[in-house]
Amino acid sequence: MKIPFLNLKAAYTEIAPEIKKAVDQTLSSGWYILGEQVQLFENEFAAYCGVRHCIGVASGLDALFLILKAYGIGHGDEVLVPAHTFIATWMAVSNTGATPIPVEPSNATYNIDPAKIEAAITDKTKAIIAVHLYGLPADMDRISEIANKYDLRIIEDAAQAHGASYKGRRTGSLGNAAAFSFYPGKNLGACGDGGAITTNDSELHQQLQQLRNYGSSIKYHHDRIGYNSRLDEIQAAVLRVKLSKLDEWNTRRKNLARFYSAHINNDDLDLPETPHWAFPAWHLYVIHSSLRTHYMKKLEKAGIETIRHYPIAPHASGAYTDMYHELSLPITEQITSDVFSIPIGPHLSESNAAYIADSLSQGVYT
Numbered sequence: 395m396k397i398p399f400l401n402l403k404a405a406y407t408e409i410a411p412e413i414k415k416a417v418d419q420t421l422s423s424g425w426y427i428l429g430e431q432v433q434l435f436e437n438e439f440a441a442y443c444g445v446r447h448c449i450g451v452a453s454g455l456d457a458l459f460l461i462l463k464a465y466g467i468g469h470g471d472e473v474l475v476p477a478h479t480f481i482a483t484w485m486a487v488s489n490t491g492a493t494p495i496p497v498e499p500s501n502a503t504y505n506i507d508p509a510k511i512e513a514a515i516t517d518k519t520k521a522i523i524a525v526h527l528y529g530l531p532a533d534m535d536r537i538s539e540i541a542n543k544y545d546l547r548i549i550e551d552a553a554q555a556h557g558a559s560y561k562g563r564r565t566g567s568l569g570n571a572a573a574f575s576f577y578p579g580k581n582l583g584a585c586g587d588g589g590a591i592t593t594n595d596s597e598l599h600q601q602l603q604q605l606r607n608y609g610s611s612i613k614y615h616h617d618r619i620g621y622n623s624r625l626d627e628i629q630a631a632v633l634r635v636k637l638s639k640l641d642e643w644n645t646r647r648k649n650l651a652r653f654y655s656a657h658i659n660n661d662d663l664d665l666p667e668t669p670h671w672a673f674p675a676w677h678l679y680v681i682h683s684s685l686r687t688h689y690m691k692k693l694e695k696a697g698i699e700t701i702r703h704y705p706i707a708p709h710a711s712g713a714y715t716d717m718y719h720e721l722s723l724p725i726t727e728q729i730t731s732d733v734f735s736i737p738i739g740p741h742l743s744e745s746n747a748a749y750i751a752d753s754l755s756q757g758v759y760t
Contacts, residue, residue, distance in 0.1 A: 397737055397746050399699040400579055404741035405643075409635055413585075416631040423627075428607065431630040438637060439574075439590060442557075443566035447599035449591045450625025451606050454553040454575025457589040458486030458523070460623060461549050461571045464601040465521065467492050472518040474546075476506040477726040479525045481708045483551050486573075487523070488713075495519070496709055496718075498725045502667050504528065504680070504733075508536035515540075521547035526555035526565050528703070528735075529581065529677030530668065534560050534568045549573065553589075556582040557644045558675035565675075566592040576625075576633060581647070581675050582640050584629040643740035647676035650738050650747050654679055657751040662689070662758060678703060679738040681754075686734050688758040693736070696753045701735045 406413065420431055432450045440448035451457050467473060469491035475483050477496035487494040497514050500507040505527050522541055524532040534548075541548045548569035552558075555565040556574060566572040576588035591602055601618075604611050609620025651674075655665050664682040668674060680703060683689055690700050707730045709718040736750055 395697040395746075395749065397698045397742070397750065399701055399735070399737050400739040401741045402578055402583075405583075405739070406585075408741070409639060412635045413632055416635050417628055420627050420631045426627045428624055429627050431627045431634065432625050435625070435630040435634050435637070436590070438634060440592060442637060442640075443564045443572070443592045445567045445592045446594045447592065447596065449593075449599060449602045449606060450630060451589045451591060451602075452623040452625065453587045454551075454573055454577065454589040455482045455486055456606075456621070456623040457573030457575070457591045458483065458549065458551060459489050460602055460605050460621070461573060461591055461598075462486060462490045462492065462521070464598055464605060465547055465570075467520050467547075470518065471520045472516060473520060474506075474511060474514050474522045476523070476525045476527065477709065477723045478504055478704075478707065478729050479527060479551070480553070480704060481711060481713065482553070482575075483523055483525055484708045484714070492520070493518075493717075494708075496721070496723060496726075498723055499527075499729065501725060501729075503530055503533075503669065504729060505530060505532040506537070508533050508540065511537065511540050515544055515546075519544065519546060521549055523549045523551050524569065525551040525553075526558060526675075528666075528680050529554045529558050529675035530666075531555060531558050531560035531565055531568070531672050531674070533669070533671075538569075547571075552592075553577075554580065554677040555675050556580060556677075557640050559673040561671045567594070570595060571598060576629065581644060581677055582633065582636055584636075585632050586626070586629055588625050588629045588633065590625065644675055646740040647738055648674075650742060650744075651676045651679055653744065653747050654736070654738075654751055657748065657755070659755045660757060663754060676738055678735045680733050680735050682729070682732050683734075684732055685758050686732050689754065690734050692758055693750070693753055696749075698750055698753060699737065703733065703735050704730065706730065
């Protein structure tokens with residue numbers, strides 16, 4: 395038996411006729427950049443997230459970067475970031491010239507710990523990036539209370555949280571602006587790279603429309619120094635089809651998560667915790683264990699693919715060695731050493747999920 399971590403081929407097969415039709419219509423239109431499909435997707439995704447505006451861009455990293463640039467954040471500024479996250483969160487800040495200031499996570503949720511935020515704020519702090527890691531929303535009310543106290547922007551990194559909600563509100567509508575990635579492995583994934591920004595800020599929306607397109611709203615009229623970061627028409631067409639399936643596929647993920655939590659019985663393993671106020675997207679099902687390496691090898695022998703998210707913390711990576719070589723982040727480092735992810739894609743069968751749960755419940759040496 396071979397169980398892949400995520401079966402993208404099965405996802406495509408389920409909706410192949412709709413995808414082929416959407417792509418063919420787009421190709422037949424003869425308009426491939428910032429056309430009807432992007433506009434329609436932006437309208438539909440904004441409505442889905444419960445906001446007024448959506449701006450399609452080239453990637454999730456670009457989405458974060460462009461938000462920061464539009465807010466004028468750059469050299470001499472600081473932005474608070476989770477210590478435990480994919481490194482793109484940090485790189486978006488660094489690419490503006492600002493400095494990412496790491497804040498340790500909560501042991502319970504792995505998201506940024508609101509209790510540790512205030513101590514990291516200085517007179518240079520301009521924003522907080524709240525990552526909804528693994529698809530679990532951060533505790534936005536507590537973060538917002540601190541941000542309001544110090545007049546800071548709140549930027550959601552919702553790259554793993556398409557369709558998740560916090561106290562009844564969708565991610566993407568919980569801060570000043572939010573960044574999404576449509577990398578193929580995401581809950582809402584394109585057939586290539588892509589990203590988007592959601593916001594209720596009409597002025598920000600106007601700036602971002604220019605920044606993503608060479609600083610231009612009208613062809614050959616360049617009102618600011620901009621970038622080339624545009625969501626492709628073909629990817630927008632694919633995303634429109636997949637958006638119609640997102641809630642259904644997220645429900646499958648939720649059911650698998652519940653199955654795992656009910657059927658994995660092993661004191662060696664700490665399973666994910668979900669606060670009562672969160673409806674996760676279950677992008678990942680992440681297990682914590684001091685015996686991680688042994689369990690990953692055991693599952694590999696059983697034909698089950700697992701992944702470490704993430705094996706190297708941002709502050710320990712080569713990109714930040716010079717800046718943070720003496721920094722100690724013990725909670726992040728412990729999480730990095732001990733967590734691993736098991737399959738939870740929407741096309742994982744219950745029989746395969748039962749096989750995975752049984753393999754984990756047997757213990758590492760059986």
